[in-house]
Amino acid sequence: MSAYYREESALATEVRRIISKLKIANEERGVKVVMVTSSGLGEGKSTVATYLAIAYSKYRNTKTVIVDFDLRRPRVHSIFELEKKNGVAEILKGKVPVKACLRDVQYPNLQVVTCGRRAKECTSEVLNSPRVQDFFSELRFYHDLIIVDAPPVIPVSDPLMLGSEIDGSLFVIKAGKTQKPVIKRAIQLLRDARVDILGLILNNVHHALPYYYDYDFYKYEYYDYREKKKSKSKNSADGT
Numbered sequence: 399m400s401a402y403y404r405e406e407s408a409l410a411t412e413v414r415r416i417i418s419k420l421k422i423a424n425e426e427r428g429v430k431v432v433m434v435t436s437s438g439l440g441e442g443k444s445t446v447a448t449y450l451a452i453a454y455s456k457y458r459n460t461k462t463v464i465v466d467f468d469l470r471r472p473r474v475h476s477i478f479e480l481e482k483k484n485g486v487a488e489i490l491k492g493k494v495p496v497k498a499c500l501r502d503v504q505y506p507n508l509q510v511v512t513c514g515r516r517a518k519e520c521t522s523e524v525l526n527s528p529r530v531q532d533f534f535s536e537l538r539f540y541h542d543l544i545i546v547d548a549p550p551v552i553p554v555s556d557p558l559m560l561g562s563e564i565d566g567s568l569f570v571i572k573a574g575k576t577q578k579p580v581i582k583r584a585i586q587l588l589r590d591a592r593v594d595i596l597g598l599i600l601n602n603v604h605h606a607l608p609y610y611y612d613y614d615f616y617k618y619e620y621y622d623y624r625e626k627k628k629s630k631s632k633n634s635a636d637g638t
């Protein structure tokens with residue numbers, strides 16, 4: 399995990415931009431439960447959700463939790479090197495209370511709820527039970543922001559079922575891979591389920607548009623001109 403989140407990476411930079419927008423949505427519109435989804439598999443949902451949760455928890459000490467609601471292809475537990483056990487599956491089956499599933503990690507204001515054991519066996523009956531609502535109500539009580547790592551929209555209907563529990567969704571698009579008609583269809587499905595789409599996140603930009611994150615681009619952006627002035631006057635004093 400220590401090597402997973404890199405403060406200086408292009409993704410962390412993008413995520414910090416999204417966070418300032420999320421903070422405004424949080425303060426002005428009470429947006430607290432944010433789902434991260436995409437149209438298909440492997441587009442970067444878990445990565446983006448994790449980066450968002452870590453960065454948000456660091457932002458003015460905001461109490462944040464990331465929930466692994468991708469019960470078919472869970473990943474958050476492995477990112478944080480936690481056991482799956484005692485997570486969403488146990489909570490929704492009524493086996494373990496929510497509080498016992500809130501795991502502390504190395505970031506002081508961040509907690510994690512893993513997918514739980516045998517999460518794949520959660521039926522649609524379990525996912526539709528009133529326990530889902532109770533689970534999110536309790537998380538809202540303890541945390542300022544709840545990030546939900548959800549499955550993709552096209553192959554499964556789970557993210558659409560969460561529609562009434564979440565305040566909005568971020569939609570991840572893999573640059574150079576996700577196709578336009580597929581994005582349109584996924585967005586339509588979310589809209590039909592009355593999910594408020596808070597924003598689109600273009601992932602994989604580094605590979606699809608490498609020049610955009612070129613080192614020189616940032617070097618130019620953050621060039622400290624006062625340093626330049628100082629060395630110029632020093633050079634003229636030296637006669638160089």
Ligand SMILES: Nc1ncnc2c1ncn2[C@@H]1O[C@H](COP(=O)(O)OP(=O)(O)OP(=O)(O)O)[C@@H](O)[C@H]1O
Nearest residue numbers: 409438439440441442443444445446471473601602
């Ligand atoms: N911005 C990024 N920079 C580097 N690697 C990335 C980035 N986004 C995703 N990856 C890598 O791509 C792979 C898929 O990412 P991830 O697991 O986050 O996608 P996902 O949409 O959650 O997949 P799934 O549909 O299986 O849940 C992982 O190996 C991840 O480390």
Ligand SMILES: [Mg+2]
Nearest residue numbers: 443444468473
């Ligand atoms: Mg995932």
